Amino acid sequence: MTDPSRQPPSNQPWRWALIGLAVVVLAGAFAYVAGWLTPQRLSSRRLVDTLQEGGGVHPGFRRNHAKGVCVVGYFESNGEAASYSTASVFAAGSRTPVVGRFALPGGNPYAPDSSVPIRSFALRFALPHGEQWRTGMNSMPVFPVATPQAFYDQLVATLPDPATGKPDPKKAGAFFASHPETGAFLAWVKTAKPSASYVTETYEALNAFYFVDGTGKRHAVRWKVTPVATDDAGTGPQAGDPDYLAKDLQQRLAQGPLRWHLRVTLAEPGDPTNDATKQWPADRHTIDAGTLVIESEQPQDSGPCRDVNYDPTIVPEGIAISDDPLLPARSAAYAVSYLRRTSEEAHLPGAARATTPSEHP
16 A cells, blocks of 8 residues: 555646646736737727727627628538638538528618618538637628728728718828728729629628648638629619618528528739738639528527627638738627627516527637
């Protein structure tokens, strides 16, 4: 029998000390990212506060893309992307369940559908073994600015003037004049019109990512979904109806599932991965990775997308985020918005509900 007095000293205190140190380091990193230790720097809270100032506070709703509708379906891979990414979603013949959300940009959930020419499409792919791939896409070719600070400055410059309820043209003009990178977006928006359907839009991820293949090689990519349906594209709203997009979606789904092709563009050396204001040349190799199929829709206040934070940095093995500074900023701002709206929901009359860990970001 071993004499306890001869046992080596327990290393348990050191283990606890290391765990404690790790917690302190993580807490410090989180505080820094949130802007708590350096109040003068841009934080996700300041960004969301400014979004609220522009769109108003609507308890229980997202701070941006507040007006939307849930959709459910699946993605069917044809295997064409499997040589570039080990993600199981791209395995030939695989079918991956999807929970999505169509929406309008802006913080007002009651805005008329014709108020902006941009529509958004967010998706959550539920891969095997608990992996997820989340992506948020918009129906525009480029993002206006390249950095979180510039996005914040744009929000401030275009806040409604209390006297008129509209942005001050001088402030907005001064911002765009001092940010020439917005030129491509401004050129597009001059001719953009609100489309009559979510279904006829092409939705671009805009930010760059990497596909990682079986050898570990990374391939810089951007993706988009292009519609099979193209009728009525860009024809404008139904006269006098502020909510025509949801009705159009319901009517189309009553006739059968709706489809998009997932197209992945591969960069060549020199193509920027850190600047969403710049398109890659049109001759870049693009593959059709498979078909996205939407089968049903539900209201966002009760549908399966309600509790999903469409954080674009949540990716499965085989996909990695790039050096685009907008990606971590989006992730942090989405988290703040998520916590605010779910906290508000819990205090709304009749809003008691149960959640599961999978619903959280």
